[in-house]
Amino acid sequence: MSDAYRGETYYGRSQLKPSPFGFMVSLYIYLAGLSGSAQMLATIGDLFGGRAARGMVRRGRWLAMLGTVCGPALLIADLHTPQRFYNMLRILRTSSPMSIGSYILTTFGLTSTVTAAAQFLADRCGWRRLLGVARAASVPASVAGAGLSVYTAALQSSTSTPHWAVSPRSLAMRYGASSLATAAAALSLGEHRFGDPRTARRLDALAFGALLVEWIASARARGDLRRTGVAAALSGSAPERLERAAAGWGTLLPAGLFGASLLLGDRGRRASRSASLLTLASGLALRHAIMLAGNESARRPAASFAMAQPRNLPHMES
Amino acid sequence: MSKIVRGRILFAQEGRFMLRTESGTGQLFVLSHDAGVEPQQLPPLQHAQAEVEVEFDETPGGLSAVARAIRVPDDDLAGKAEAV
Amino acid sequence: MQVHARARDYPQSQFGGVLPHEAELTAGVRIQPGRSYGFFTDTTRCIGCKACEVACKEWNNLPADNVGLTGMSYDNTGALSANTWRHVAFVEKIAGPGGGPAEMPPYQSQWLMMSDLCKHCHNPPCLEACPTGALFKTEFDTVVVQQDICNGCGYCVPACPFGVVELSETDGKAHKCTLCYDRLKGGLEPACAKSCPTDSIQFGEIADLQSRAAERVEQLHGLGVASAYLYGAPGSPGATGDLGHLNAFFLLTDAPEVYNLPRAPTRASNRVRPSLATGLATMAGFALAAIALLGRRA
Known part of the structure; x- marks a missing residue:
């Protein structure tokens, strides 16, 4: 066999099949991350934040219901034989992030519902004792929430789709950071509007840090794509441009605004609000750009053949 | 607009089956995911050589059709098919 | 290829039914489960x-x-x-x-x-990705999609490194060679x-x-x-x-x-662990940062 790949393709036809996932799944990945991280922040606020964090805790628990309600609905609607959705819990397969994720989402949904219901009854009927129930349920909910924020990256990386497969670690960091940034941004919006400005500022600082981590992780992912030769095969395509925008301006611009708002103190509310809205928008753009870029990379034989070269094999190879 | 054809199932493979229509020709169908009939219900219909009524849509290629529903006009056989 | 000795037992050109172990005559191999x-x-x-x-x-x-x-x-x-x-x-x-x-x-x-x-x-990466267990290894060491279990999630499609499996838009299930x-x-x-x-x-x-x-x-x-x-x-x-x-x-x-x-x-499933571990470590780091920031004394 000839040793080096000289760029041959089979009439330029795809070597792989793109995933059948589209915007509904991108939206799910986004909402799952937002809700999962919001639950995690709410629980941390509840356990460590004291009285001042109470409003944030309540709003975080409501936000978690967004993923609980919309998540399964989006996923079931995306199945091609939706009436068999329950087969997702037929087995547990640890080699399949989709199987792992089904259990994470189920655990998150059940515990988040208990948390939110207990919070609601405590607020409405004054049954303060139920706050203990909410706290007890929110701990497993936030652990599942942390999983919900990142397992979708493992789901995409554990395929043969070049764009996703070449950066399993960086993609997980990007999704984790983006999930936390969007959750902190959404909660900060709520705090500025209805709650405690000091808590809002701390959430802003958290979002600022998460956006920087996301920017670094995206730069790492770009390195992975370049090193494996997948970047060259994708350059100039529309998904690639969208991804660059979401990962570049989509992180640096809101991070800059959060930074400015933190420096301005009480006068920085406007900057914080713009930064939060931008973070929320760029989080969704990032998920969908990565979805589209992945599907496009599967369609392009130059990308799949570049990835499937011996030099890109993992080192554990004997 | 769905069409309707009557015939007997010649053979079935997973969700695909060949129907010998009343006019004597063979026609290939693929069960739609919302047909309300599962693939494992097809072999009993074939073995019983029951007359079935298939509601279908033609596909652009024209070599197979999408079965939207299968009905068994004879009630006894319907029971047999359901029992599987 | 040599003709199998059993071929002499069947001189006729038409048969009433399927011959037992027909593969022995056509491919020189007897098909037995477990192999x-x-x-x-x-x-x-x-x-x-x-x-x-x-x-x-x-x-x-x-x-x-x-x-x-x-x-x-x-x-x-x-x-x-x-x-x-x-x-x-x-x-x-x-x-x-x-x-x-x-x-x-x-x-x-x-x-x-x-x-x-x-x-x-x-x-098989498709089997390892399948969350329903519809894809399985048969007793003949082959990989098959069970049509009565597949719910058309489509995850096996990008999992396959050879671009083989595809979802049918018609019946909403994944299909490939059985x-x-x-x-x-x-x-x-x-x-x-x-x-x-x-x-x-x-x-x-x-x-x-x-x-x-x-x-x-x-x-x-x-x-x-x-x-x-x-x-x-x-x-x-x-x-x-x-x-x-x-x-x-x-x-x-x-x-x-x-x-x-x-x-x-x-093998796609080799990427599950590095990805999940990095993701969870990232979230743990953020949780510590959040505890430091949102904690009462801060």
Whole structure:
């Protein structure tokens, strides 16, 4: 066999099949991350934040219901034989992030519902004792929430789709950071509007840090794509441009605004609000750009053949 | 607009089956995911050589059709098919 | 190929029913559960007749994908899909801009033909990705989608490193070659191999096929076809990245990419752990940062 790949393709036809996932799944990945991280922040606020964090805790628990309600609905609607959705819990397969994720989402949904219901009854009927129930349920909910924020990256990386497969670690960091940034941004919006400005500022600082981590992780992912030769095969395509925008301006611009708002103190509310809205928008753009870029990379034989070269094999190879 | 054809199932493979229509020709169908009939219900219909009524849509290629529903006009056989 | 001794027991030309262990007569192998079966596709013997494609469609009752011409070579099938489980690739090697080549190498002149199919990997990424358990390993060491369980999530489609599995938009399930699971259960050789007139597609037990294939490579090297090599046999291209060997493997004479095959495919599930671990570590880091920031004393 000839040793080096000289760029041959089979009439330029795809070597792989793109995933059948589209915007509904991108939206799910986004909402799952937002809700999962919001639950995690709410629980941390509840356990460590004291009285001042109470409003944030309540709003975080409501936000978690967004993923609980919309998540399964989006996923079931995306199945091609939706009436068999329950087969997702037929087995547990640890080699399949989709199987792992089904259990994470189920655990998150059940515990988040208990948390939110207990919070609601405590607020409405004054049954303060139920706050203990909410706290007890929110701990497993936030652990599942942390999983919900990142397992979708493992789901995409554990395929043969070049764009996703070449950066399993960086993609997980990007999704984790983006999930936390969007959750902190959404909660900060709520705090500025209805709650405690000091808590809002701390959430802003958290979002600022998460956006920087996301920017670094995206730069790492770009390195992975370049090193494996997948970047060259994708350059100039529309998904690639969208991804660059979401990962570049989509992180640096809101991070800059959060930074400015933190420096301005009480006068920085406007900057914080713009930064939060931008973070929320760029989080969704990032998920969908990565979805589209992945599907496009599967369609392009130059990308799949570049990835499937011996030099890109993992080192554990004997 | 769905069409309707009557015939007997010649053979079935997973969700695909060949129907010998009343006019004597063979026609290939693929069960739609919302047909309300599962693939494992097809072999009993074939073995019983029951007359079935298939509601279908033609596909652009024209070599197979999408079965939207299968009905068994004879009630006894319907029971047999359901029992599987 | 030698005719099996049992063939003498059946001198008649028409039979009342299926012969017991018919594969013994047609492929020289008795099919028994618990053993590994597969295909060795010798592309130097392929004449591009597409009998395998037709036999597959006929036996499995598969509809045509598209009725038309692709406009490239004699390949009007294009690719493997939900309704096409065997696909004959046609590669015409045209040397330089000046037209045809000056010299014709032995074997196949300027045409490469290869009958492609699901590779039935030893560690199948599609199976490892399937969250419902619809994809399973049969008692013949082949990989099959159970149609009564598949819910059409589509995760096996991007998982496959060979671009084999596809979802059918019609019935909403994933489909691919079953290595004629129903025929194997009945002791019959798979339809494509049985129909192959040149024995380019050979069906048998994996160990037997692998040694037969190694011999064939030796023979071809002796005849001057130095470019012949195996794809998907243990330790060869295609059987990389922890996929293990492929139960459907090939003898090729040009780079794998020429036949639309990846040179070094990988096992997708090996990426689950690094990705999940990095993600959870990232979240743990953020949780600590949040505790520091949102904590009462801050």
